[in-house]
Every structure is written in C-alpha cells, then in structure tokens.
Amino acid sequence: MVDFEERYGGLFYGMPGENGMDHGLEGEMEARETLYGWAFPAIVDGDWTWGVDVLEDGRVAMALSPPIPYQIINRSVEQRLESHALLAVVRSWPHRAFGLTVDTSEIPVIASDELPPVVPEATGPADLWWYDDETAVHLQLGSWWGDHDTWVLRCFAKRLEPLNKILAASRRAATGLPTMERDWCGLCGRRVRLEEICLWQPSAED
Template identity: 50%
Template sequence: MHILDDPCLSPRVLALLKKARRSPAMSPDRIRDLACAEAPDGSKAPVPDEAIEAMTRFEERYGGLWYPLLGSNGMEHGLDGEATICPSIDGWAFHGIIDGDQTWPVDVLLDERTVMTLAGQPRIINGSIAQRLEAHAQLAQVRAWPHVTLGIATEPGQEPAVAEVDLPPLDVEATGPADKWWSNDETAVHLKVHKWWGSEDIWVARCFAKRAESLTVTVESVRHAVTGGVWSDEDWCALCAHFRQPAQPCLPGAPTGLQATDR
C-alpha cells in the first residue's frame, strides 16, 4: 500500500503529509526489466533477488511521494526511472530520495536504512524510511516553538553520550542512528549529525520549548545531558534560515537576527 493511501499512520505523519503530492511510480515489471547492479570495480554484476524485492517494496510504498519540510524544495521519493544498485560499505544501496532541504541525494539500503554521502564519506542517518518520516513529522510539529541551536564536536565516528534522565522521554519511533529525538507535550530535543568528515564530527542539538520562559531550563538540561564532546558555536538556524549569535534563542515574531552580511 502506498503511504498516501494508508489510514493507519501516526497523527503527526498524517499531518506532515497533508501537503504531500504523488507522481506515478514504477511498476514491478519495469523495475525487474531495468534492474542492474554495479560491482565494486564498476563492472556489471548479477542483481540479487533481494535487491529487486527491496526496490519493488520501496516503490510500491513511497514511489512518487513528495512533501515539503523546511523550505520550498520538498523530499522526493522514487527510483525515477532507474533500478540500479551499487555497493557501499554498508551493503547494496539504490538512489531513492532527494532531500530537498539539503538539496542532496539519500541512498536506501536493502533494509530501508538511509545513507547520505558527503565529502566522499557515507553515513547511516535513519534506521528506516518510516523513522525518517516520523522524525520529519516531529520537527514539523515543533519548528515554530521557541528554540535554540547548539553545536557539539566529537571524535570522528563517535556520537555524543546522552544521559536521558535529564531529557524528555526518548521518541523511539522518530529516533535513528544519527537523527534522534526526545519529546513530550512541552519540550523537545533534536540531536542530529551535521558533519562527519575531517578531523571531527559536528552534531547539532536543537532545544525546543512550547513556552519561551521554559527554554532556558531546556537548554541547560541539554548541556548537562549531552556529554562526550566539546560544545561549539553554532550561529546558523536552519529552521529559521538566518544567523544568530551562538546560543541565542529564536522566538516566533522576534527580529530575524544577524544577516549573512553581518557575520
């Protein structure tokens, strides 16, 4: 069943997909006819049956799906007339998603984990496409709340340690390997890898509070809970698309902060 035909989605995903649209998906026969595989050396290789099954499942469930999140460029899903699988360090993968906000492709592993490759370095971001949708839906729910964006640097390949006792409950459905959420009705925390190449990894910690007066407590809780790295200045808010002084709150209706020319 295509996701836009599924009435059993979570309320927040249903809300996220209210602005979605759908274009035609590839048929299973077309996928089978076009299926090909590239070996690690670039030569053609036999296509594993499980790869054809995975691409078919993906296209039946998500093919042609488009929805907006932060900007006007949406999240595009589909094989887009191709059915090629390529090797990666995490297994066979195919091109299945264009992240409109980052204007960059996202590969899909045969078990539906998602991989983004930047600066030649792949990183598993989501545990599944369903989890990715839940994470996006959670962000859509709280993006207009008062928030603060923090940065934390870790050793390459390491993620920050998190003492969850100081945070809202872990949002299991929205949490993946490098895209994690803790939330309740009043506060939310989003921890996501931002840069994973070079001499250190950079993670972004977004702190949300439904009421502006609660934001300071939320930020202090995050600073206490997230360890194993070095806090770094983060002056860009991707949610509001403007610069701020590091750790300065973004408040609905407030001035938009520093302009790009003021940096």
Template identity: 55%
Template sequence: MPEGLIRATARAVRGGGQVVPAPVELIDALVAFESRYGGLVYPMITGNGMEYGLDGEATGYQTEYGWAFAGIVDGDWTRAVDVLADGRTAMAPGKASYRVIDRSVDQRLEKHALLADVRYWPHQNLTVTTDPGALPTIATEHLPVAGLLQQSAVARGRPSAYVPIVTELVTQTERPYCYQRPSLGCAP
C-alpha cells in the first residue's frame, strides 16, 4: 500500500467504536510497517503462510497497550496479529486473553527463522513427574548430544548458527529453565 494512500485513508477506532482521524503516531507506524514488511509471506509449520502487510486497510484501533492495527496474518493460528504503534505485536492466542507476544516484528521474524531451522533436528519426547510445588531438574543424559544436531544440520546442507546455543541449553542444569521447559527432559 503506497504511503500517500495510507496517509490519505488512515483512520482510528476508539474503544466505543467511534471513528476519529488517525493520530500522527499511528499513521507513522502504519507507514513504517508497510514500507518495511508489506508483502512479506513465508511458510511455517502448517500449510498456511505468515503474511505481513496492511492489505489495503489503514485502520488502527485503541487497545489496552495503545494504538494497534492488524498487520500480520498468522497462518498457523489462522488469525490476525496486531502490530502496536511502538512495534510490539499482540494477539489473543486460543482462549487466552489479549497479550503482547513479541517485543518487535523483527523479534517475531527471528523467532520464526529459528523455529524453521530447528524443526528438523532430531527430537525425543520425554515425560517428567514431580510432586506438586517441586521444581524438576534437567536429566542431561536423556537429551540429544549437540554433535548430533550439528550433523543433522550439515546433512540438510544448512549448518546452523544456533547449534552453540542448543549445546549450552543441553548442558544447563538450572532449575528455572527446566521448570519453564519440561519437554526438554526435566526429571525430579
């Protein structure tokens, strides 16, 4: 969507549904987003792609986090992701409440690039059982060896810059990380 059209048609919808002229802050955010990300599409896990752009509508609305606009269609969730005027993204995933999900659109893109890279790494499902209130610990002997991950990436012709990060996570034994990620093989 051209900048001139965005500036000419931009509008804002307040909480009660009242349509008002778009504030400069919102217009600038719409223009910056569309010029940088408009038209970007890439596949993720499902067959639906992630689509970025205003799609012909320069409308913002007020949220609890400030002005926002629908700028991303998340193909995996098949729903709109809002871009806040300050660059963060927000949505209500599933039955959860509306919340900020990324600090920036660039962070979202980096997160998806990492997910696309690691999705073919060897994996193993592990089960953990703990007493209520107990923090599990990582049982590293059950986790894949980092070298295996590197071999997998090289075999696919895509050596990964993220393998050193995974190596660090595999050998980490701090309980808070494990508590947040029990699928990584946490054990009581």
C-alpha cells in the first residue's frame, strides 16, 4: 500500500472524451479481504466512473454494485498504464468495433496469425492488444454479468485501406464466436450506423 502511494499517488491522466484516471489513497490506509485476497481502493477509473482496487499481488480488480462479481481487470498497475497509453496512441485513428459473447469468465480465443504482433506489456486478463505502426486490434472485456460475458473487439488503422484489411482479418480471427454489430462507439461517445467506420475528431477540450 505504501509502495503504491509512493510510486503512483497523485498520478492523473485524461483519456480524450472521458473522465480522467486518478491514482492515490487520498490519505486513507484502508484494506479489505476479497475473493482474491487483501485489496485496497487505489484508483478512480474515469471511464467507468468507479473505483478500482489493487490486490496484494499487484493485480487490479473492480467491484461494481452487488450482485455483479468482483472482477480482475489488469494483471498489474503497469499493464493497465501500458494499455491506456496504447489506446491514447491509436484512438484518433479510423476504427470500428464488434461485440463478442462468450461463457462467463472465459477469454475469447482469437486466431492471431493475420493480426499485428501481440503487445505483451499492454495485455492482461481484460485487455488484449495487437499492434504495429499502421494497425491495431484491441479486445476488451465490456461486461461480466448476466448469463455470459461480452467483449468489445476494436480495429484501428492509420488509413482506411489497411482498416478494411484488419477488419476482415479480425473477423476471420474470431471465427466460431458469436459476434454482433455495435450501434454505439464508446471511444467517440456517439451512435454509429451499421458498418459505419468512426473517423474520430478531437474536440477543443481533448
């Protein structure tokens, strides 16, 4: 707990179009026992507008309102920061998203042969990243309540032509998984039409 505060206390960064990510104990040394061991509240996730915990072993978990299960979302604070940093790099690129459904607590099996190289430092239990200088694929856990889990598969590219190729490759990579078109872009904060590609434009506040 003390090590976390010394290293990350006061760290704040904004994600364009979202609230910021705020790190620190705010003067309170509070710990509680969880399903995965002892944990302490340490981060306010501006995307979810909710607090997240850091476990004794360094993993990061989120406890939403009961009966939603306590969920491990990052394998470490460092992995969480790397994932957010990579998202900040690619989020202004043209992009498109799909939804995937799997059984509860399962991670979708993606055939990555046609995808960019995996990014291990940014990849964790709820964030999987593939990236090169031109394209990126991000698979993120979106919800873990109900009778199945929902994941969001986002494809990015600097230009439209590579985006069409990575979209096709991602669909092939997810063969066998139930997929659905999404009518809302969480990055742009707007509704999208069927098969619409988002051409995100930063606002004056971003």
